[in-house]
Amino acid sequence: MSEPRIDYAAVFQDLPGAVLLLTPQFVIVDVNEALLRVSGREREHLVGRYLIDVFPDNPGDPEATGSRNLLASLRRVVSTGTTDTMALQRYDVEPPGRPGVFEERYWSPVNAPVLGPDGKVQLVIHRVEEVTELIRARREAGGNRERLEAELYTRAQELQAVNERLRAAHARERQVALALQDAMLPAPRPVGHHRAAVRYQPAVGALNVCGDWYALDDLPGDRMAVAVGDVVGHGLAAACVMGQLRSALSAATLVVGGPARALEVLGRYAGSVDGAESTTAVQVVIDWAAHTLTYSSAGHPPPALLRPGGSVEFLDRATDPPLGARPDHVARPEAHTPFTDGTVLVLYTDGLIERRREDIDVGLARLADSLTRHQGAAPEALADALLSELIPPGGATDDTALVIIRL
Incomplete structure (x- = not known):
């Protein structure tokens, strides 16, 4: 039958x-x-x-x-x-x-x-x-x-x-992917006369590493573009996609005007890269002469601004969907905010704040509280404090990139 x-x-x-x-x-x-x-x-x-x-x-x-x-x-x-x-x-x-x-x-x-x-x-x-x-x-x-x-x-x-199911560990792929990630990410360097710190902390799971990245690009005048991003995926494939997108964004930043246009160019490029779909990224252009920040986000958690008085502001007025999320091209938003000397800019990926079964606002509040309690700390000390306090004791299930600059 x-x-x-x-x-x-x-x-x-x-x-x-x-x-x-x-x-x-x-x-x-x-x-x-x-x-x-x-x-x-x-x-x-x-x-x-x-x-x-x-x-x-x-x-x-x-x-x-x-x-x-x-x-x-x-x-x-x-x-x-x-x-x-x-x-x-x-x-x-x-x-x-x-x-x-x-x-x-x-x-x-x-x-x-x-x-x-x-x-x-x-x-x-x-x-x-x-x-x-x-x-x-x-x-x-x-x-x-x-x-x-x-x-x-x-x-x-x-x-x-x-x-939920536990995924098998692939230790060798993790080691190779982390080595590739380390080779692609820039080493810490001075940001002019400004103080900065960068960190990359891999996830505890072998399958959840190598999608996060950061970039710092000097621009004409006393300006700099700072970006972080997060590729969906893991392992060697994610590390390779990460390297392509990071290089493409740095190239676009040098020839287009502002972070919104740079992310638009990156979004068009991501459409031709297998595995780049739904990547999130945020870029902030710092103009020290004008004391202004210009920023745009493609579905990424908002950068944090720690003011000298201890208050924390999240830069969330120019947020759009991730790269390649819209079927048709739409111009991305861009916003500006002033800053005073001593302000601290913090860019990060979601491994720092997101936890399973928890609203993202809880993680943002936790980050703001930690920043306020450590106001006045040098960028290196502040980076160590944030990772120590916000990453779970047993390690995060997602990797984390972190950039801190005292403006």
Whole structure:
């Protein structure tokens, strides 16, 4: 008796849970009927578009972190090739036909990879269960919101523990990749008469190293371009991609005007480099004569500015999606901010602040607190203090690049 033929496309559409299929650059490839119902969208308004363009955070809510947390989870899936179960998220949604109006919604998301024959992530499954009515029912019944979120968070942790798998160690590849990384990254050097420190700390896992990089490029006048970046992937492949992108950004910086244009050029180049998709990067141009910083970010965590009085400002007013994330070219944003002598600029990669099962805002707050407590320290001492305090005692699961310059 022959096996029945299964129409998997029909099965996908009939799944009871809401599901999106995404590219590794987080562009929507397909969507099932349950997702259309729960979101109130039409298929033609979703397929082919960048996920966060379709479902942005509420711009009127300064506390909104839904899109940031979702992108952090999706990047972990693409980087590690493992499922990531998120904590309960409040992610408000614009109802159809009412642009600019956001309804309070709560979601329980799970993101999972679809691996190709070569072991690389070809698609990402984004499954989401709306629990808004459950939240409202518990509120109406006098339930405790904090207790409900704690229960759902515990459930997410249990699911994550089931889905996570340890990856085999490849010690030799790690050693070769680290040697290649070390050869490609510039050695510490004086920054004119300014004090600077650079660090690269590899991850504890053999498969999670060699995607992070930094670059310092002298510009005409008393100016310098400082950048950090993070390639999705690991091992020798990530180290090779890292070297190409770092060199391309340095070359672009010398011939175009400003960090936004440099990242635009880098984004176009990344489209021709296998493995460069979804790379994040941020560049800051320091003008010591004008006492200004000009910056632009491609999906990267925001640089930190430690003011002489001890306050910390995150440079987050010029953030755009990662390299190659948009199907079409769009000009990147750029922002400026003044600084006074004694200000400290800190650029870093996500290994310094991101932790599994933790909102990125927690890591940013931890970084700000450490910077404030160590204000006045020389860049070298400050770099050592940040790595000592912010990297877990057993080591991070992602590598970390760090650049500190006293302005």
